Amino acid sequence: MAAGEPVPHEAAGSAGSAGSAGRAGSAWDAPEPAGRASAVRPFLLTAGRVSGSGAAPSLPVESQVVATPTGLSALDSLAFEHHDLVAACRRPQSVAELAAQLRLHLNVVRVLAGDLCTAGHLAVHVPNAKATQDISVLRRVIDGLRAVPDSRGTLRDSS
Amino acid sequence: MVSVPSPTPGAHSATAAEPPSAGQPPLPVKLVIAGGFGVGKTTAVGAISEIRPLTTEAAITEVAAGVDDLTHTPGKTTTTVAMDFGCITIDPTLKLYLFGTPGQDRFGFMWDDVVEGALGGLVIVDTRRLDDCYAAVDYFEHKDVPFAVAVNAFDGEVQHDLDEVRWALDISEHVPLVVFDARETGSVRDALLVVLDVALTRAQSAAVS
Numbered sequence: 001m002a003a004g005e006p007v008p009h010e011a012a013g014s015a016g017s018a019g020s021a022g023r024a025g026s027a028w029d030a031p032e033p034a035g036r037a038s039a040v041r042p043f044l045l046t047a048g049r050v051s052g053s054g055a056a057p058s059l060p061v062e063s064q065v066v067a068t069p070t071g072l073s074a075l076d077s078l079a080f081e082h083h084d085l086v087a088a089c090r091r092p093q094s095v096a097e098l099a100a101q102l103r104l105h106l107n108v109v110r111v112l113a114g115d116l117c118t119a120g121h122l123a124v125h126v127p128n129a130k131a132t133q134d135i136s137v138l139r140r141v142i143d144g145l146r147a148v149p150d151s152r153g154t155l156r157d158s159s
Numbered sequence: 160m161v162s163v164p165s166p167t168p169g170a171h172s173a174t175a176a177e178p179p180s181a182g183q184p185p186l187p188v189k190l191v192i193a194g195g196f197g198v199g200k201t202t203a204v205g206a207i208s209e210i211r212p213l214t215t216e217a218a219i220t221e222v223a224a225g226v227d228d229l230t231h232t233p234g235k236t237t238t239t240v241a242m243d244f245g246c247i248t249i250d251p252t253l254k255l256y257l258f259g260t261p262g263q264d265r266f267g268f269m270w271d272d273v274v275e276g277a278l279g280g281l282v283i284v285d286t287r288r289l290d291d292c293y294a295a296v297d298y299f300e301h302k303d304v305p306f307a308v309a310v311n312a313f314d315g316e317v318q319h320d321l322d323e324v325r326w327a328l329d330i331s332e333h334v335p336l337v338v339f340d341a342r343e344t345g346s347v348r349d350a351l352l353v354v355l356d357v358a359l360t361r362a363q364s365a366a367v368s
Binding site: 059060061062063064065066092094095097100101105106125127128129131132133134135137138140141142143144145146148149150151152 | 183184185186187188189206207209213222242244247249250255258272273275276277278288334343344346348351353355356359360362363365366
């Protein structure tokens with residue numbers, strides 16, 4: 001797979017972080033703060049931008065996002081959601097996983113990941129749409145799934 | 160079908176194995192699990208996912224309580240208002256995601272978002288409330304997504320026979336209809352394999368023509 005093609009979101013500067021009590025990149029199984037809803041509206045985090053507007057299709061939920069060395073070294077200079085996103089991407093994560101883990105709206109993650117990608121802090125790997133018709137990919141998935149035992153023990157805490 | 164061992168050793172056995180470098184993410188593929196309220200989507204994802212399913216669940220609100228009838232699902236007190244998902248690492252270069260999406264019409268706006276690029280879909284059916292899954296069946300048919308319908312045998316019981324279900328849902332002969340138990344890993348696995356079989360057959364015939 002080619003290294004992170006920037007997703008052509010409109011990169012309108014990084015005025016995004018309007019500030020919120022963002023949670024630092026945490027482990028999978030961090031206890032979930034029950035019922036906490038963000039006091040900050042999603043559009044504030046994205047400076048009013050929405051994903052999938054304009055020419056760019058919105059980022060598929062399973063797209064893999066990973067921090068670049070530049071992003072990791074710039075981590076201390078990043079604030080709020082930008083910081084959390086890059087920190088959470090030390091290993092590859094899907095957009096959906098990031099949204100769940102950081103408790104951000106899916107579309108907020110899409111917009112911010114696009115910004116961070118443009119800034120060189122994140123690499124975004126958009127899945128190849130042809131994979132769904134690829135017989136060899138399907139066979140690998142089938143074989144992999146067949147190998148799943150009848151019952152799983154306790155779930156692993158990391159992927 | 161040949162079962163080709165994964166070229167990379169120890170993909171599954173290692174617990175909490177870090178990828179060799181953070182640089183190269185796996186190819187992500189996905190299956191969508193759709194179905195009505197309280198039908199067992201979250202249970203099914205949880206039964207087979209290798210990670211605890213990540214879910215955005217909110218306690219049902221009074222407004223939603225009027226819409227999502229709880230009388231047929233006693234004991235269910237919350238509903239998934241966003242989507243829940245899990246994953247299965249096929250090998251270090253391939254990862255299968257499972258997305259559970261609400262099946263009712265009014266959540267249709269979420270489907271395009273998730274279904275685009277999916278290998279296929281599984282529609283879970285509760286025979287006590289067949290009408291809850293019409294929308295999902297319709298959707299997969301119109302989008303031409305490979306799919307199968309799985310009747311969730313709550314407490315090991317299916318209240319209608321499969322021919323009746325097929326007739327009632329008006330699903331065509333070529334759509335597989337199976338009975339499964341959303342709580343059983345093996346049962347969920349087999350239901351997903353039925354979906355993938357539909358996808359594979361379709362991909363193969365597309366390759367020939």
